[in-house]
Amino acid sequence: MIGISFFRVIRNAFRNFRRNVWLSIATTLIMTLTLCIILFLYTVNVLGREFLRNVEQKVDIAVTFKDTTQLSEINTIQKDIAARSDVQNTRIVTSDEALAEYRKRHADNPYIEEALKELNSNPLPNSMYIVAKDPQFYENITSSLRSNQYEEYIEKINFQDTKIIIEKMIRIMNIIKTAAIIATGIFGLLVILIMFNTIRLAIYSFREEIDIMRLVGASRWYIQGPFLMESVLVALISVSIATTILYVSLNTMAKNVNLFVFTGQNTNFDIYQYAVSHWIQIIGLQLVAAISLAVLSSYVAIRRYLR
Amino acid sequence: MITFTKVSKKYADLSPALQEVTIKIPTGDFVSIVGQSGAGKSTMLKLLSAEEKPTQGNIVIDGWDITKIKNWQVPYLRRQIGVVFQDFKLLPKRTAFENIAFAMEVGGAQPKEIRTSVSQILKLVNLTDKAHTYPNEMSGGERQRVSIARALAYKPQILLADEPTGNLDALNSWDIVQLLMKINRLGTTVLLATHNDDIVNALKKRVITLNQGKIISDQQAGTYKL
Numbered sequence: 001m002i003g004i005s006f007f008r009v010i011r012n013a014f015r016n017f018r019r020n021v022w023l024s025i026a027t028t029l030i031m032t033l034t035l036c037i038i039l040f041l042y043t044v045n046v047l048g049r050e051f052l053r054n055v056e057q058k059v060d061i062a063v064t065f066k067d068t069t070q071l072s073e074i075n076t077i078q079k080d081i082a083a084r085s086d087v088q089n090t091r092i093v094t095s096d097e098a099l100a101e102y103r104k105r106h107a108d109n110p111y112i113e114e115a116l117k118e119l120n121s122n123p124l125p126n127s128m129y130i131v132a133k134d135p136q137f138y139e140n141i142t143s144s145l146r147s148n149q150y151e152e153y154i155e156k157i158n159f160q161d162t163k164i165i166i167e168k169m170i171r172i173m174n175i176i177k178t179a180a181i182i183a184t185g186i187f188g189l190l191v192i193l194i195m196f197n198t199i200r201l202a203i204y205s206f207r208e209e210i211d212i213m214r215l216v217g218a219s220r221w222y223i224q225g226p227f228l229m230e231s232v233l234v235a236l237i238s239v240s241i242a243t244t245i246l247y248v249s250l251n252t253m254a255k256n257v258n259l260f261v262f263t264g265q266n267t268n269f270d271i272y273q274y275a276v277s278h279w280i281q282i283i284g285l286q287l288v289a290a291i292s293l294a295v296l297s298s299y300v301a302i303r304r305y306l307r
Numbered sequence: 308m309i310t311f312t313k314v315s316k317k318y319a320d321l322s323p324a325l326q327e328v329t330i331k332i333p334t335g336d337f338v339s340i341v342g343q344s345g346a347g348k349s350t351m352l353k354l355l356s357a358e359e360k361p362t363q364g365n366i367v368i369d370g371w372d373i374t375k376i377k378n379w380q381v382p383y384l385r386r387q388i389g390v391v392f393q394d395f396k397l398l399p400k401r402t403a404f405e406n407i408a409f410a411m412e413v414g415g416a417q418p419k420e421i422r423t424s425v426s427q428i429l430k431l432v433n434l435t436d437k438a439h440t441y442p443n444e445m446s447g448g449e450r451q452r453v454s455i456a457r458a459l460a461y462k463p464q465i466l467l468a469d470e471p472t473g474n475l476d477a478l479n480s481w482d483i484v485q486l487l488m489k490i491n492r493l494g495t496t497v498l499l500a501t502h503n504d505d506i507v508n509a510l511k512k513r514v515i516t517l518n519q520g521k522i523i524s525d526q527q528a529g530t531y532k533l
Contacts, residue, residue, distance in 0.1 A: 004416075211396065212410075213413050215385065216386075216414070216460070217383065220378075227329065
């Protein structure tokens with residue numbers, strides 16, 4: 001009996017959808033649009049996170065030592081720094097290694113080689129590169145390097161430039177996120193209002209049948225279920241459309257998006273492949289958002305007009 | 308057995324619709340409830356189908372005190388009580404068969420059971436040949452018979468008929484009353500609210516007369532006295 005009743009509730013939900021087909025389509029479109037904005041927000045978040053992760057991997061503190069600082073002293077400083085819990089690794093580049101690297105990098109430029117020969121001595125200093133476990137630790141590491149303890153050995157600490165880039169990137173991402181969240185909120189509200197009216201009209205157009213259902217002993221679930229299921233149906237259709245739009249557009253644009261975001265970065269990240277491997281998360285996120293909006297608005301309409 | 312014990316019903320800002328009504332209706336009885344408009348006939352029937360709740364008193368149907376009924380129990384009560392109205396309340400876009408089947412679907416009956424039962428009920432109300440006819444293609448009497456057939460879909464123990472002949476001519480009215488008597492002979496308790504004196508007098512069944520919400524007469528094999 002429960003099975004057949006459930007089947008009839010679902011059948012009636014489809015019938016409700018058909019009876020007010022244009023309104024149902026409008027609701028589906030607005031909900032699809034809302035989901036597309038949520039998916040856009042999700043994609044921007046993934047790309048931004050990946051971009052930052054790549055940038056952060058490149059971030060380090062470059063410490064340049066004074067010419068008077070001996071290699072043994074540099075080794076001691078390295079030991080001190082490497083022992084810190086917030087430091088991931090350290091690397092010393094001696095002036096000779098730096099020069100060799102410089103020569104290698106400019107091997108095809110004869111003028112550079114000429115200039116170096118004229119100098120007669122190595123112009124590059126000894127240096128040390130420090131990578132922190134998390135970008136937020138750089139501030140602390142930098143300040144401890146600036147303490148009196150190391151003052152006589154260190155010429156320069158270079159961190160600020162990369163920090164500005166990261167902060168700028170985070171700011172841009174936050175602006176995009178805020179705008180997308182506001183848009184999601186506005187469209188979410190629209191979905192609630194339109195869905196509410198769709199269900200209200202459906203209840204109105206079925207008032208005669210609802211009266212008779214009550215008269216002949218229909219349970220509350222049998223009467224209210226189709227309206228609730230109609231909203232879930234709209235949610236499911238919207239999720240299907242939005243998911244299709246996401247995958248089709250990512251498949252088409254992934255190459256350009258990857259090029260645009262990750263140019264100059266050593267990464268194989270592919271946004272389309274990421275979306276394919278995270279399909280459960282993507283569909284789950286949409287289902288939660290769509291069904292919550294749908295059920296909330298139809299529940300309010302049912303409570304108000306179907307008591 | 309239906310028992311009303313000191314049942315009163317007062318609608319907001321109006322004089323009482325029922326005042327301390329106490330009656331007993333044995334199972335299988337045929338009772339006509341008569342009275343002028345506003346006497347409380349429809350209120351009595353609405354209290355029985357839990358469309359309204361009494362302001363005071365108790366109504367017990369076969370040991371079930373329906374004045375204490377919970378909202379979720381109302382559908383179960385209504386499946387034991389068939390109701391017939393003056394305006395038929397049929398779905399215009401469904402055939403006679405579908406209107407009756409609709410009531411059974413609501414209760415969760417299986418398709419096979421629906422097909423068998425609806426055919427039997429249509430035969431009972433003598434409408435087998437109108438099974439696939441829409442309400443607007445039927446006479447008033449036929450529509451009321453479909454309405455009665457739908458009320459019988461659950462094989463109820465009690466049938467409440469609220470002015471079922473109100474919109475019908477004499478001939479069709481008599482057809483409907485004959486049908487109600489046939490249903491009563493099959494064991495269903497029938498409560499007929501009417502102000503059709505010819506019918507009440509011809510029935511020679513129990514008659515409860517209401518006036519301003521009070522019972523002024525309760526006679527076995529009674530007559531219309533207003």
